Amino acid sequence: MTLDMCGGLFRRKLLRPARPMPAGLFVRLAACVAVAEMLVYAAQKVYMAVRGETGMPGHPAPAAVQAQFAPAGLAQAGNAALGVLAALVALASVTRWGARIPRWALCCALALALVMLSLGAVATIGRTDFAWDRLGRGGVLGCVREGAQFGAWLVVTVSYGLRTRPHRDRPATGAGR
Template sequence: MSRSRKKHLAAALTACFGALAYTVSKVDLARRGELGMPGFPAPAEAYAAVADVETAQLANAALGLLMAVVALLLVRLPRTPLILWPALVVSWAGIAMVGAGVLGFGARAAGLAPSLGATPPHMPTALAALLVGAVWVTAWTIATVSATRSSRRRYAAGTNR
């Protein structure tokens, strides 16, 4: 296995594990009836806007599972365009969403965005969540760039049939 293939595989699997960590955290928050992210509790007024906290968090967990499956697809994307292109589009959209979340929660943790909520009451948990998010989005980006390049090469060579 080539060095670039190993890097691609490691990145895709790391992205999958990042999505699974998000999923587990959302299931745990649903179990406890809490909104927010680990280390970043939602403000009290957020609860008024959510009819069923458990269902909302379980829906987020389902989204996490979808992101894990998409990241796993990047290990070896099927050659059919009906799977290949949607997987790449969903990956890029997921990278943008997770990246925006990491930046927003990072700004909140640093006290740079008080409109996003108070600084976390338990900073070690918040920093751990930010680290997981940053590793996740970085790995997902590496895997998606690699998958995009390899699919372009296959199409250019006419071997994607």
């Protein structure tokens, strides 16, 4: 195989658009939930950047962590930008303009976002005190939001992977012979 043939194979296989099947109503709703949650996350990070603190509203990071991020506003602005980027990735999985992105790139971005959101959900659920006398509305609401966000991203990621997989011709079975 010559170098020119390898280059052509690379262009055909890896850089080809996904051309997914249209997403159903349930998948579009899950994508809307994922986009909305990521935009809320970005807004929260912008709020914390304006305040010059790290963490989330209502849960600022401890002083030792605050000291690690000397320009806290810059770190939080970067996190807000990642939230907006993740919202665009979720939106690209169900829109027509997202079909121009190579399948492998969007699958990797969706999988990475799903892993990062699962880590965030574990952190949120881990810091929630589930004792009946201290269980507040905020803790329960945070756990429900994280669970809904993780579920929405799981639906979006799995749906995109299934809708865009290449169709392979199945060999004829021997039943008719």
